[in-house]
Amino acid sequence: MTALDHLGWNSHFRRRFEELGDGLIPGRIFREEKNRYGVFTEGGETAAGLSGRLRHLLSSVEERIVVGDWVALKPEHGGSSLIEALLPRRTSVSRKLAGSRKRRSGGADREQVIAANMDVIFIVTGLDRDYSPRRIERYLALVWNSGASPVVVLNKADLCGDVEEKLEEVESCAVGVPVHALSAREPGEAEVLRRYIPAGVTAALLGSSGVGKSTIINTLLGFEKQKVRNLSESDGKGMHTTTHRELIRLPDGGFLMDNPGMREIQLWGDADDLDSAFGDIEKTAEDCRFRDCRHLAEPGCAVRLAVESGGLSPERLASYHKLQRELHYLEDRQHKPASVIERERWKSIRKSTKNLPEKKS
Secondary structure, three states, X not given: OOHHHHOOXXXXXXXXXXXXXXXXXXXXXXXXXXXXXXXXXXXXXEEXXXXXXXXXXXXXXXXXXXXXXXXXXXXXXXXXXXXXXXXXXXXXXXXXXXXXXXXXXXXXOOEEEEEEOOOEEEEEEEOOOOOOHHHHHHHHHHHHHHOOEEEEEEEOHHHOOOHHHHHHHHHHHOOOOOEEEOOOOOOOHHHHHHHHOOOOOEEEEEOOOOOOHHHHHHHHHOOOOOXXXXXXXXXXXXXXXXXXOEEEEOOOOOXXXXXXXXXXXXXXXXXXXXXXXXXXXXXXXXXXXXXOOOOOOOOOOHHHHHHHOOOOOHHHHHHHHHHHHHHHHHHHHOOOOHHHHXXXXXXXXXXXXXXXXXXXX
C-alpha cells in the first residue's frame, strides 16, 4: 500500500482528483479549528486554509469541509497550503441541524454533515443509565443512511447485572449488525474492535457523552491521548468532553474518529432510509394484505399480527412509526413552507378531535 492508500485513498477519490488542474496535491482533513485545518498528505502533515474561491462556494452548513474529507491542496511558501477543492464524499454522516426543529420562520430545515468518508461506525452506548434500545435504533438509522457499516458496542458491561439479556435485546433491534458487549477499561476487552479497522480503513465512534468513546480510543492506541474523567456520582454520566472531531492514526494503520457526544440525534434523509435499520419490519410487511399498509389498523396487516403473536415488540414498532413520522415531516419541510405544514397539521388535529367520544356529564 502507498502512503495515500494508508490514509484511505482509493479509486473513487483518484478519479475525481484527476479531473482537476495541475499543481495540486491530495490531502485528508484530520482536524478543524476555527477555519484552519490539519491535513494528512503523502509527504506528512500540513496546515491549510480555504482559498477565497472555495470559501465562497462552501457558504452553507451542509457544504462545509469536515473531518475525514479529501481535498485538493495548493502548496504555499512557508509550508502551509490552500484548499482549492473538496472531493466528492463516498460516505457521510448527516443530521438535521441541531435546534432547527424550533424554527418557525418558514425556511427549510438544513442538513449538517458531521463527518465524512468512514468505512465503519461504532455506535457506543453504556450498559448503565445511558442504555436505551430506542436510541440505538435512531443511531442505526443515521448510520445506514451514511453509507458506512454499523457496529454496536455495549460498553461498561462490568456495571450491568444482566449483560446477556441486554445483548439479546439489542441484537433483536440491530438485525444483521455485529453487537459486542465489553468493558473498555478492562485490559484486552476492546481488542475485539481492532479487526474492523485494518490499514486503510476509517472508523468513527458515535454515542452520548460519557459512554466510553475516549476510553476505547486510548485502549486501541495503547496510551492516553483523550482525557477521561470519572463518572458523576449524582447522575452516573461521564464528565469528559470531546469538543472537536479528530482523525486519529492507530498503530496498525487504520484511523479512528472521535466525535463529541450528540445531545440531539435529529435524523436527515427520507422514510426509505429506515429499510435497513428496521429490516425485520420491512421483511414482515411483505406479507401484509395491502402494499401501502402503514401497520396501524389496516386489515390483514402482517406486522400487527407479529406484534400480537409476540414475534415483534410493540416498542420497536412504535419506534419505527415515530422515526417514520419524523422523516416524513422533514421531507415535507424541504418542499412546503412551515405555514402550510402547520395548517395541514391543525386541520388533521381538528379532524381527529371531532372523533373523540363525548364527555359524559
